[in-house]
Amino acid sequence: MRALVTGASGFIGSHLVERLLAEGAQVKCLVRRHSNLRWLKNLPVILSPGDFQDPASLARAVRDVEEVYHVAGATRAARRAEYFRANHQATVNLLRACRDHGPPGQKFIFISSLAAAGPSAGEPLAEDTPSRPVSAYGASKLLAEQAVLNFSRQRSATIIRPPVVYGPRDQEALLLFRSVQRGFHIIPGRGAQRLSLVHIQDLVAGILLASRRAQGRGEIYYLSGEQDCDWQDLGECLGRVLGRRVRTLYAPGWMIHLAGLAGSAISQLSRTPALWNLDKVKEIRQTYWLCSCRKARMELGFQPVMDLSEGLTATAAWYRRMGWL
Ligand SMILES: NC(=O)c1ccc[n+]([C@@H]2O[C@H](COP(=O)([O-])OP(=O)(O)OC[C@H]3O[C@@H](n4cnc5c(N)ncnc54)[C@H](OP(=O)(O)O)[C@@H]3O)[C@@H](O)[C@H]2O)c1
Known part of the structure; x- marks a missing residue:
């Protein structure tokens, strides 16, 4: 099996590459000129230099692979238009390629986001709940x-x-x-927000199941872990994991907005995406980001x-091994 992974230099993409290699696939990675290849450099992958704005590079990348995993995407951006360029236009260009x-029968697997559907009203979202994204990021993924x-009307996706x-x-x-390692847990707002989460290992296992078992007719799947949690649960659990007594601090709404x-102002001036911006504020203000993986099960x-x-x-142990924590 030959597979192409876009976004292979990133967090999710690099784990997916490793998993595909472990399953015996030949893996090609679409990488940009300035992509940081630290997670790929010791892996037996084929690097396919390219860019989503360069159709010839996309044609070269897709022409001899049976599976295309489109993981690349911008989760933060300096301007609204950048989300749409990196998430929507890039996808359109890749689909066109x-x-x-692409050879007949090629499968296309797109890594979207819960943000495309938007927050839930309390109950975990199912795949057929109408989408109402609240952020530019979510709208661009939708x-x-x-x-x-x-595309799925003609090809497998x-x-x-x-x-x-x-x-x-x-x-x-x-x-x-x-x-938390320093003894502080900073909770945005009043801490009422509940979240679904998924560990990267479960996510990549689910992505491969979707590629092998889904019909490819445009099905959507949420892949989440068993437990959802609120910020309090998360802080307490992390405190136990790191062996720290944690003092909880609440960041009021106005402070979150100001930050x-x-x-946003700094990133517009510097033209570099900031970790925190007004688009992320829209997401953090929602109470429920919950989804159900029942359909995927x-x-x-x-x-x-x-x-x-x-x-x-497991994550803390890895951060420590790397000297990140
Ligand atoms: N992490 C999450 O919690 C989460 C949750 C839901 C969905 N997702 C989705 O999962 C995907 C991967 O996320 P991640 O957490 O692995 O992010 P990441 O670590 O930031 O990796 C992003 C990858 O996408 C590439 N990329 C970013 N902007 C690009 C652009 N403008 N044009 C072309 N390539 C670009 C990056 O390539 P370079 O190395 O060249 O910059 C990198 O390989 C994204 O599509 C994201 O929307 C992530």
Whole structure:
């Protein structure tokens, strides 16, 4: 089996590459000129230099692979238009290359996001709940999904919507780990937000199941872990994992908004995506980011194995080994 992975230099993509290699696949990685190849450099992969704005490079990347895993995407951006360029336009260009240059029977697996569907009203979202994204990031992923759905009328395509993903190499959760390690747990707002999460190991296992077992007719699957949690649960669990007594601090809404305003202003001036911006503020204000993986269980046999405590313990151990924590 030959597979192409876009976004292979990133957190999710690099784990997917390793998993595909472990299953005996030949893996090709679409990488940009400035991609950081630290997670790929010791792996027996074929690097396919390219860019989503360069159709010839996409044609070269897709023409001899049976599976295309489109993981690349911008989770933060300096401007609204950048989300749409990196998430929607890039997907449209890649789909066009697959349509024109991909071998018959090629499978396309798109890594979207729970953000494309938007927050839930309390109950975990199912795949057929109407989508109402609240952020530019979510809206750009939803538009990309629509392009994949159109494509699925002629070619095999499947959409995966992960919630928050954590595990080794993730730099976003690292900030939370570092703060708890110092004895502080900073909770946004009043701490009422509940989240679905998935450990990277469970996510990549689910992605491969989707690629092997889904019909490829534009099905959407949520892949989440067993437990959801709120910020309090997360802080307490992490405190136990790191062996720290944790003092909880609440960041009021105005402070979160001010930080978002500052992040957006700085990133617009510097033209570099900030970790925190007004788009992320829209997401953090929602109470429920919950999804159910029931459909993936029933149709794909997806069975997440990492519980939160085990997943956080494994992640902390990796951060420590790397000297990140
Ligand atoms: N992490 C999560 O919690 C989470 C949750 C739900 C969905 N997702 C989705 O999963 C995918 C991967 O996320 P991640 O957490 O692995 O992110 P990541 O570590 O930041 O990796 C992003 C990857 O996408 C590439 N990329 C970023 N912007 C790009 C652009 N403008 N044009 C082309 N390539 C670009 C990066 O390539 P370079 O190395 O060249 O920059 C990198 O390989 C994204 O599509 C994201 O929307 C992530």
